[in-house]
Amino acid sequence: MRPTVYHIPVCPFSQRLEILLELKGLRKAVAFNVVDITQPRSPELLAKSRGSTALPILETEDGRVVKESLVILGYLEDRFPEPLVAQADPYRRAVENMLIAMEGDVTTAGYRFVMNRDEKSRDQYAAAMEAQYRRLDDFLRWQSPGSTFLFDEFALAEVVFTPLFMRFWFIEYYEGLDIPEELTRLRRWREACVSHPAAQQVTREEVVKLYFDYAMGAGNGALPAGRSVSSFAFKPHWTQRPWPPRQKWGDAATDADLGLN
């Protein structure tokens, strides 16, 4: 019996847990159980999560539950402390935690942007996203101007942000916005994060194809109007489908356009 994580396919918050375990050489210490979000949640799972549909959750060997990816990361660090991925020095740990404290706003800006369905508001969402990129760049220049990672190597801050950088491939694809060129410190960090060997659980193609419905404003396995198969469906497998149209406005792609039937 191992701790079990319940998660949705390509979930960035669950990928954090996988990366952390990879860094510890303990990927197999935890079972990962994919939930099909195109179906209603099972009563068993809702009982575990105390009625919430938010995932991932971790179930311990004796049936107790931990929610919230950052809390689960801390739990895994405490349970499997060798090697510790978080900083050990108090000040370095504080710097790491200040950066991690910014992840919520970054996540919100990115997901709101890709899910926005009001074309007139597009530039406003783009500006909010850029503002988050600028904050991150400024933080890195403040605390770590000369490095690539926040400190010497890929560590806890990188575990938290790398899955977001990878999901935000959907922003570059569907919204045409990338980290501005002049934010060279942030770009250097992002580049090193997404190419790190411990963080290769997903590919750009997979993210772009599966998250197509988000660009249509439908999150968490909901179906966009006029469609009958979710872009998160397990079949047809994403490797068997064409790349979706980049254009999120105008006529929406059909199941057939997306290779979903």
Add this chain to the structure above:
Amino acid sequence: MRPTVYHIPVCPFSQRLEILLELKGLRKAVAFNVVDITQPRSPELLAKSRGSTALPILETEDGRVVKESLVILGYLEDRFPEPLVAQADPYRRAVENMLIAMEGDVTTAGYRFVMNRDEKSRDQYAAAMEAQYRRLDDFLRWQSPGSTFLFDEFALAEVVFTPLFMRFWFIEYYEGLDIPEELTRLRRWREACVSHPAAQQVTREEVVKLYFDYAMGAGNGALPAGRSVSSFAFKPHWTQRPWPPRQKWGDAATDADLGLN
């Protein structure tokens, strides 16, 4: 030379740090420097905070800066680990952190509610506040049905939430809303929190008087229309002023009504 916290008067986030240090018997290990928020921030302070006006910040003995109250709490725990206030057991620590992860939404609901200036939206804000109270009560019933505190004693979750319970005296006073009677588990927790000896840095009278301007929609030392002295002013001292009117709608109280001139 000691670490120095810069904070605004009666700031709940700064009170967290004071409570933590009290529990450790180390209140004097950190200097607390009150910033007059009725005046513009000094360039020196803005340089320390990297341009942000958010407080508290902690400056270390060698001039490095830590921001965000939860991050500062972690830093103080790491710097002064005896006694540790956070849970030591990994699962208990996870439970504590799940509860602490709810503080952001609770804070937002309370502050938005008291600062709302649209009377027609009042019930909507009240419902949002009650929803937060219900989430907290449900969490405590889930993880700790039989206790008073989350675990055996006043610990890190209590450090985080007690200052909010105390600030929300402004909700009971200006909005007439308290934790609903039936949320007995949450009420039991709140009662034990606000009466704990380590958490007596502020009084209800002080909170109600200083935060009057928040009820007028003016936060962070800003002046409500028609007023010339902030309710956060150091003089006249709050003990010398009358209790403000509970009525936040209709004719606004003047400087004279508030004993501010």
